[in-house]
Amino acid sequence: MNLCLHNPVTCADRSSSLSSALKTSNYKLGTSKFGFLKHRKKNHVVAVRSVSTSTVTTVKEETKRESQVYDAIVIGSGIGGLVAATQLAVKEAKVLVLEKYLIPGGSSGYYERDGYTFDVGSSVMFGFSDKGKLNLITQALKAVGREMEVIPDPTTVHFHLPNDLSVQVHREYDEFVNELISKFPHEKEGILGFYGICWKIFNSLNSLELKSLEEPIYLFGQFFQKPLECLALAYYLPQNAGDIARKYIKDPQLLSFIDAECFIVSTVNALQTPMINASMVLCDRHYGGINYPVGGVGGIARSLAGGLVDQGSEILYKANVKSIILDDGKAVGVRLADGREFFAKTIISNATRWDTFGKLLKGEKLPKEEENFQKVYVKAPSFLSIHMGVKAEVLPPDTDCHHFVLEDDWKNLEEPYGSIFLSIPTILDPSLAPDGRHILHIFTTSSIEDWEGLTPKEYEAKKEEVAAGIIQRLEKKLFPGLSSSITFKEVGTPRTHRRYLARDKGTYGPMPRGTPKGVLGMPFNTTAIDGLYCVGDSCFPGQGVIAVAFSGVMCAHRVAADIGLERKSKVLDAGLLGLLGWLRTLA
Ligand SMILES: NC(=O)c1ccc[n+]([C@@H]2O[C@H](COP(=O)([O-])OP(=O)(O)OC[C@H]3O[C@@H](n4cnc5c(N)ncnc54)[C@H](O)[C@@H]3O)[C@@H](O)[C@H]2O)c1
Numbered sequence: 001m002n003l004c005l006h007n008p009v010t011c012a013d014r015s016s017s018l019s020s021a022l023k024t025s026n027y028k029l030g031t032s033k034f035g036f037l038k039h040r041k042k043n044h045v046v047a048v049r050s051v052s053t054s055t056v057t058t059v060k061e062e063t064k065r066e067s068q069v070y071d072a073i074v075i076g077s078g079i080g081g082l083v084a085a086t087q088l089a090v091k092e093a094k095v096l097v098l099e100k101y102l103i104p105g106g107s108s109g110y111y112e113r114d115g116y117t118f119d120v121g122s123s124v125m126f127g128f129s130d131k132g133k134l135n136l137i138t139q140a141l142k143a144v145g146r147e148m149e150v151i152p153d154p155t156t157v158h159f160h161l162p163n164d165l166s167v168q169v170h171r172e173y174d175e176f177v178n179e180l181i182s183k184f185p186h187e188k189e190g191i192l193g194f195y196g197i198c199w200k201i202f203n204s205l206n207s208l209e210l211k212s213l214e215e216p217i218y219l220f221g222q223f224f225q226k227p228l229e230c231l232a233l234a235y236y237l238p239q240n241a242g243d244i245a246r247k248y249i250k251d252p253q254l255l256s257f258i259d260a261e262c263f264i265v266s267t268v269n270a271l272q273t274p275m276i277n278a279s280m281v282l283c284d285r286h287y288g289g290i291n292y293p294v295g296g297v298g299g300i301a302r303s304l305a306g307g308l309v310d311q312g313s314e315i316l317y318k319a320n321v322k323s324i325i326l327d328d329g330k331a332v333g334v335r336l337a338d339g340r341e342f343f344a345k346t347i348i349s350n351a352t353r354w355d356t357f358g359k360l361l362k363g364e365k366l367p368k369e370e371e372n373f374q375k376v377y378v379k380a381p382s383f384l385s386i387h388m389g390v391k392a393e394v395l396p397p398d399t400d401c402h403h404f405v406l407e408d409d410w411k412n413l414e415e416p417y418g419s420i421f422l423s424i425p426t427i428l429d430p431s432l433a434p435d436g437r438h439i440l441h442i443f444t445t446s447s448i449e450d451w452e453g454l455t456p457k458e459y460e461a462k463k464e465e466v467a468a469g470i471i472q473r474l475e476k477k478l479f480p481g482l483s484s485s486i487t488f489k490e491v492g493t494p495r496t497h498r499r500y501l502a503r504d505k506g507t508y509g510p511m512p513r514g515t516p517k518g519v520l521g522m523p524f525n526t527t528a529i530d531g532l533y534c535v536g537d538s539c540f541p542g543q544g545v546i547a548v549a550f551s552g553v554m555c556a557h558r559v560a561a562d563i564g565l566e567r568k569s570k571v572l573d574a575g576l577l578g579l580l581g582w583l584r585t586l587a
């Protein structure tokens with residue numbers, strides 16, 4: 001949900017929608033808290049066929065002179081789209097990013113109100129360290145000459161679970177497992193066994209250069225250099241965390257804890273969470289640690305967008321893509337709601353696969369691959385989100401930054417409104433709120449069906465009622481006096497996510513219908529439509545900022561190979577893409 005969701009007009013006033021204005025504001029940031037560097041600029045021309053007079057101010061003057069075909073058009077500036085765009089731009093590709101909203105970032109955007117800077121999504125950032133090969137956010141920024149100051153989070157998350165089970169996930173792995181073993185001493189070996197497998201997978205991932213798993217020259221190269229690690233990954237690709245946990249752990253409460261560990265990153269239990277994804281997050285939080293960017297999560301997208309422009313590529317805001325233009329079955333361009341058309345050799349959609357095929361290609365027959373994807377995966381629920389400012393004194397000293405609350409019954413873990421996520425980013429970065437105040441960002445799963453068919457008055461009343469219930473639960477469990485300490489409150493619903501992020505039903509990505517075969521069934525970036533690629537959380541490896549960043553890296557590599565900026569072999573491509581397509585049908 002974006003920040004300006006609730007009042008886009010005031011937001012528009014504050015953040016200019018024009019690309020030129022964005023550049024200005026980026027440079028301003030660059031000299032201040034985001035530490036931007038100055039870069040060369042290349043001259044380039046926007047490909048535009050028809051320019052509506054009402055929107056002419058959003059297009060650079062020279063764009064009217066000439067039509068030119070871009071190397072890639074990226075629909076949407078979520079982290080997935082921006083990483084794909086910047087990775088291509090640094091390979092000298094000319095990229096145009098079209099964003100429907102006023103600022104970049106999508107669900108990793110931000111908004112400002114009454115002196116508070118709120119993160120749209122949650123504030124738990126993986127992949128943001130200076131270590132290893134899996135720090136994909138750090139690497140994506142570095143590729144375009146950006147770096148951000150980060151604050152290490154000493155505790156990834158503090159779990160408050162049924163039967164008064166309280167577990168803090170400390171940054172130091174030994175501290176965390178020792179705490180867990182102290183709660184389940186009879187399961188010491190099981191705990192070490194399960195998390196040990198996670199480390200084996202994580203270390204294998206961390207030994208590889210991460211690029212497109214759909215590009216055979218790279219893939220075979222990695223197999224040649226790191227055969228054991230690649231075989232280990234291939235072995236775990238079709239497996240789920242819950243099955244592996246059950247090989248080591250018997251205690252039902254500890255297995256439920258593993259479910260909660262997986263739920264916070266996949267919104268499903270461990271039996272449905274791919275082992276590769278679980279290992280990635282359960283280890284990175286101790287290896288590189290969770291690190292919060294100074295100034296807020298929104299700075300990541302702003303920095304990437306600024307870096308993209310520095311590389312000579314372009315980003316346009318208020319550019320709502322209505323359809324993808326096909327020519328003889330090949331994706332060649334896009335048409336905006338205002339009638340403008342842009343053309344490129346490749347089109348990359350950061351809209352979800354449901355939106356891409358259901359809306360942007362409406363009227364076209366759904367390709368078999370997408371049919372299969374929709375059979376195996378459903379849309380994950382959306383979130384009810386409460387952004388609050390509170391008086392600082394309501395938080396006890398040493399309160400952790402991130403909390404997960406499930407009070408009485410494990411059965412409620414996956415129920416709508418059953419468990420509560422809470423982030424207090426001002427614990428790490430007080431500059432996000434006025435003096436003497438903290439930010440509480442509370443969210444809980446919620447489906448759009450709950451919020452439809454209401455009059456505006458009923459909708460507002462329901463938001464207040466549901467939010468009040470959630471706040472009371474936190475008041476009872478964690479912070480007595482919370483309700484009366486609120487100085488600011490804004491509630492977003494799945495409708496808000498749908499409206500401002502253009503996500504079908506406000507979904508936060510795919511969720512397996514049944515028990516998946518690990519990540520085997522997840523589509524990568526290519527699609528059945530020539531020239532069309534997808535990126536973001538409805539592609540492998542799924543939900544999460546670091547996950548969509550990886551999807552962006554993969555996508556850029558595959559596109560670069562297809563437009564001649566990287567090596568490729570047509571024969572090997574046909575073989576590997578065929579094999580991957582066949583493997584997906586087994587999921
Ligand atoms: N770790 C965290 O705490 C955290 C926080 C926030 C978000 N996230 C994750 O980020 C992921 C989403 O990232 P993403 O990159 O896939 O997508 P996204 O939803 O963040 O971005 C998509 C962007 O595309 C734009 N868009 C969609 N349709 C468009 C159209 N037709 N024309 C123009 N623009 C259009 C939207 O406005 C949005 O800016 C989620 O899975 C979520 O889990 C995680």
Ligand SMILES: CC(C)=CCC/C(C)=C/C=C/C(C)=C/C=C/C(C)=C/C=C/C=C(C)/C=C/C=C(C)/C=C/C=C(\C)CCC=C(C)C
Nearest residue numbers: 122124233234265277280402403421422423541543544547
């Ligand atoms: C192809 C074949 C057959 C074979 C091959 C083999 C190989 C080589 C393989 C390889 C593979 C790879 C490389 C892979 C990779 C992967 C990755 C990187 C992954 C990643 C993932 C990630 C993820 C999933 C993440 C996620 C995250 C998230 C979601 C987060 C979230 C958070 C939140 C929500 C927060 C919470 C809050 C609170 C508690 C407050």
